[in-house]
Amino acid sequence: MAITSRDVARLAGVSQPTVSRALRDDPRVSEATKAKVRAAAEQLGYVPSEAGRALSSGRTRRIGLLITDIENQFYTHIIAPVHLQLERLGYQLMLHTETADNDTIVERLIANGLDGVILATTTVDSVVPLRLRDHGLPFVYFNRTTSFVDADATVVEPTAGFEAAVSRAVALGHTRIGAVLGPSNTSTAQSREVALRAALATNGLSLSPDDIRRGPFDTRTGDEATTSLLSQPSPPTLLFCANDVVAYGALNAASRRGVSVPGDLSIVGFDDLPAASWPIIELSTIAYDLTAMAGEAARLITRRIEQPDASVLHVEYETSFVERRTLSSAPLSD
Template sequence: MAVTSRDVARLAGVSQPTVSRALRDDPRVSEDTKKRVRDAAALLGYVPSEAGRALSSGRTRRIGLLVTDLDNQFYSHIIAPLHRELETHGYQLVLHTETTDESVAERLIANGLDGVILATTTVESVVPLRLRDRGLPFVYFNRTAALVDADATVVAPSAGLQDAVDRGLALGHRRIGAVLGPQNTSTGRSRERALRAALADRGVSLDADLVRHGPFDTDAGDAATAELLALEGAPTLIFCGNDVMAYGALNAARRAGVPVPDGVSIIGFDDLPPASWPIIELSTIAYDYVQMAREAGRLMVRRIEERPQEYAHVEFATTFIERRTLAAAVTR
């Protein structure tokens, strides 16, 4: 006969639910109790059954993470901390990529998930609406949608961009360009608003001819920067919607024979690990995206297990990190 969690509970002198919590390293269980349960499980050769857990609790303990595509470098840096955070609460992370609003919501619902973390939401997306109507809990990560309120972890871009603008102006930059993210995303909109406000507060306008929008990817940053550098009176400083777009901007400058920073300065946003590499040394706007991912995991678990009445909106502050890609303005 197979060993059950009840056998482990009897040997450890605890309740059967305590066995389940202890074996998934629930922080509510004391370390002494966890040790007794693990020792008893090892002695009896007990292996927890995920299927059994799902049947007994009504939960699969699986959380979906919805992203746009797996090629985006930003996602690769948030998956590990999110996975680790969910694992400490006994949940598994399941990765999903987005196709269209018409199919993705039903696909998420059909996968037997306990909840979903939305990392790819557009402002007008109906996915949150459909998840809400089907009773599947979700949390916004980095982006939010307009139709449905929910728990969210977001970036507050103003402080970092204000410092970056101050530094750029102090270095003599007045012809300033921007390669910004999609206008149908909350991140694209909030970063653009913050940049325009910081410049306006200092008496500088962002010339419409020097602004481009595109996807948050390297190709978009490359193409947009190539256009800006080809203009008569090209910008001496370009703000990019994220680091990945800034990498494309650096490629475009190299291809055009415009040295960085002596010909054009470039500033990114996110401070991903490659930004600090000696070969790149990108000036950028930084925030703690690792803690932001972990907080999204905590909010997801809280939403599933506690169902609080109020939604939590957690903002992460930004700072400006100056590196090699920013220098004094020059006339070209």
């Protein structure tokens, strides 16, 4: 006869629901009780049945992570921390990728029997949050948000990072500053542009329209934008890039044109991805705790599923400036 959670409950001296909560690391169960339940389960050789859990709770314990910008390197770095946090909480991660925010996404998510969704690539004009809300499927925003539907979110507050980066740039003599900005239909690009302009204004500087380029958060944007900016008679001496991936493209363009970084052109990214610190790159960048932010998104979606009436939480992650090789003094003018 198969061992059941009731057998574990009898051996541990707790109720059957407590066994279920303890084995999924529910914070409402004390650590002492969790240890007692786990010891009993190990002694009996009990393995929880996912199918049984779904039948008894009405949940599949599957969480979707929706990514539409599937070629962006940034998102590869959030999958592991989201998976690990969900696993600790007794849920499974289901990665859902689409090439565009189209009409079939929500139907596909619902058809996969998900308990909730983490939206990682939402645009400000996306209807996906509206449709998820109307279908009653819980979701949280990761990094990007939209004003259409208020929901739990983990976001970056870029102000402190830009203030520190611009202050350092000014101290190094930079006055002609350019920017390769992200797509205007994303909350991240909008908030970073606002923070950058404010930091420049504080130091008596501004962005000239001639020194601004925009595009998707990818290396091609950085490459093409930097090539264009460097073709000007008097190009900027410093580029702020929408993210590290864009900055990698900017570095490629500078190398191709024989422009020394940071001798002729300084470059600053955003995100502090692992590759930014590699000796071959050493990118100066604006940093925050991406791993913690991804894990928090996982915690928020499980909280929303288990406490549907809980108040909405917006968790902000502060930024700092990390100075590396790609920022130095402005070149002396002829």
